[in-house]
Amino acid sequence: MRVVVPFDAAEPKTRLAPVLDDAERRAFAHCMLGDVLDAVTTTVGSESTVDVLATTPTDVDRADVGVTVDDRPLTAAVNEAIADTVHADETLAVVMADLALVSPDAVARLRGTAGDVVLAPGRGVGTNALVVRAPDFRVDFHGTSFLDHRRTAADVGTVETVDSFRLATDIDEPADLVEAFVHGGERTVEWLTERFELVVGEKERRVSLARR
Amino acid sequence: MRVVVPFDAAEPKTRLAPVLDDAERRAFAHCMLGDVLDAVTTTVGSESTVDVLATTPTDVDRADVGVTVDDRPLTAAVNEAIADTVHADETLAVVMADLALVSPDAVARLRGTAGDVVLAPGRGVGTNALVVRAPDFRVDFHGTSFLDHRRTAADVGTVETVDSFRLATDIDEPADLVEAFVHGGERTVEWLTERFELVVGEKERRVSLARR
Numbered sequence: 001m002r003v004v005v006p007f008d009a010a011e012p013k014t015r016l017a018p019v020l021d022d023a024e025r026r027a028f029a030h031c032m033l034g035d036v037l038d039a040v041t042t043t044v045g046s047e048s049t050v051d052v053l054a055t056t057p058t059d060v061d062r063a064d065v066g067v068t069v070d071d072r073p074l075t076a077a078v079n080e081a082i083a084d085t086v087h088a089d090e091t092l093a094v095v096m097a098d099l100a101l102v103s104p105d106a107v108a109r110l111r112g113t114a115g116d117v118v119l120a121p122g123r124g125v126g127t128n129a130l131v132v133r134a135p136d137f138r139v140d141f142h143g144t145s146f147l148d149h150r151r152t153a154a155d156v157g158t159v160e161t162v163d164s165f166r167l168a169t170d171i172d173e174p175a176d177l178v179e180a181f182v183h184g185g186e187r188t189v190e191w192l193t194e195r196f197e198l199v200v201g202e203k204e205r206r207v208s209l210a211r212r
Numbered sequence: 213m214r215v216v217v218p219f220d221a222a223e224p225k226t227r228l229a230p231v232l233d234d235a236e237r238r239a240f241a242h243c244m245l246g247d248v249l250d251a252v253t254t255t256v257g258s259e260s261t262v263d264v265l266a267t268t269p270t271d272v273d274r275a276d277v278g279v280t281v282d283d284r285p286l287t288a289a290v291n292e293a294i295a296d297t298v299h300a301d302e303t304l305a306v307v308m309a310d311l312a313l314v315s316p317d318a319v320a321r322l323r324g325t326a327g328d329v330v331l332a333p334g335r336g337v338g339t340n341a342l343v344v345r346a347p348d349f350r351v352d353f354h355g356t357s358f359l360d361h362r363r364t365a366a367d368v369g370t371v372e373t374v375d376s377f378r379l380a381t382d383i384d385e386p387a388d389l390v391e392a393f394v395h396g397g398e399r400t401v402e403w404l405t406e407r408f409e410l411v412v413g414e415k416e417r418r419v420s421l422a423r424r
Contacts, residue, residue, distance in 0.1 A: 165380035
């Protein structure tokens with residue numbers, strides 16, 4: 001199996017701009033990437049290859065992870081990876097770099113699910129992770145990608161989904177940070193804990209993060 | 213095993229008021245309750261009992277489900293259920309009535325997870341479902357209930373969590389409706405589909421629901 005972790009190295013996590021400045025967004029994105037790579041490399045074993053699919057040259061500083069630079073949009077870059085990998089009879093897994101909650105167990109469930117295409121839905125009808133064993137499947141990450149992927153996958157083979165909160169929770173917006181704070185990987189939690197604390201609102205008892 | 217499904221029959225889903233009127237909120241809440249009861253009764257088998265724990269008398273119109281009326285707040289009512297059930301050496305499962313995405317598989321994973329207390333975290337640090345096998349465990353559903361439950365459960369026994377998007381997604385706010393529309397149970401999807409359609413926003417390609 002080859003696992004690719006798409007990572008926007010140029011302008012990561014722009015929708016977090018209301019609460020994190022440029023340098024913070026960059027540092028936080030690298031924490032999440034590190035946690036995702038930890039979960040993936042712990043799970044997949046040495047017979048698999050793991051590559052960060054980065055928009056610009058990126059130093060991940062790990063012997064067990066490669067970097068493939070592709071400056072095209074996500075959809076084109078992932079489709080190239082499918083063509084390269086699945087056409088050569090290897091299974092491809094795609095795991096987004098902002099899945100701060102991802103755990104080895106969640107990755108194991110993803111890769112252990114049979115099906116020509118295995119989809120992990122994200123909130124907002126997105127697709128946060130997938131496994132492709134059908135060479136003719138192509139992704140399209142715009143809009144309602146989970147529904148589109150489920151439909152197009154059914155045209156080329158069997159489709160399964162993975163029911164995981166950890167895979168469904170991508171950290172895109174300020175409201176998502178509380179999930180990363182509570183359930184995230186080690187680097188993410190440490191980084192957030194140094195800067196934020198949990199607060200429980202008066203109204204509706206909603207939980208959010210506030211600067212320390 | 214006894215399964216209780218807490219249901220606010222008096223004023224259900226008040227936070228959906230921006231998009232659903234009173235009668236709609238009531239009807240929609242009953243659709244979600246019906247889907248939750250379908251998933252639960254399909255899974256647990258006839259050796260288990262399933263009760264709606266309702267704040268006011270409620271007609272669920274099913275031979276396989278009982279109704280227990282308890283007009284106290286959720287925490288007190290669930291703690292009474294724990295006292296009644298777990299003290300009598302029966303396992304208690306609690307599954308919230310607004311888990312529109314819940315499936316038989318998700319319920320099976322919940323009940324099949326070993327542990328004196330098994331927690332299914334919800335978004336926003338909530339607890340959306342749990343299994344209690346430790347008679348001294350007590351719930352408290354305010355604020356950061358997942359963290360509180362994990363801590364207090366560790367004082368009385370072993371604690372496990374269930375990683376499920378379907379159990380993590382309670383339908384509280386207008387933004388949650390898109391999840392129910394796409395991934396929900398049969399009654400919920402039918403009810404929403406009659407009234408709403410998916411729209412993909414120009415900005416950020418966010419997906420939401422709009423009235424038909």
